Amino acid sequence: MAKRIEHVPAGKFMTLDEIAGFAADAFGAGANGADTANARLSFSGRLQQLVAEVAVTE
Secondary structure, three states: OEEEEEEOOOOOOOOHHHHHHHHHHHHHOOOOOOOOOEEEEOOOOOEEEEEEEEEOOO
C-alpha cells in the first residue's frame, strides 16, 4: 500500500516554501531521497502541483 502526498499551491503557482513543505511532508511519511515525484506544470513551466506515492511499511 502507498500513501499519496499531494500539494497544490495557495495561489496559481507553487513557491519555494510550498515545495519545501511538500518535501518535508513526503520525508515525514517515509519517503527517501530516491523516491520520485510527479508534477503538473503550466505552459510556462511553473509548478502547479506535486504528487508522490510513498510506500507504507508496517
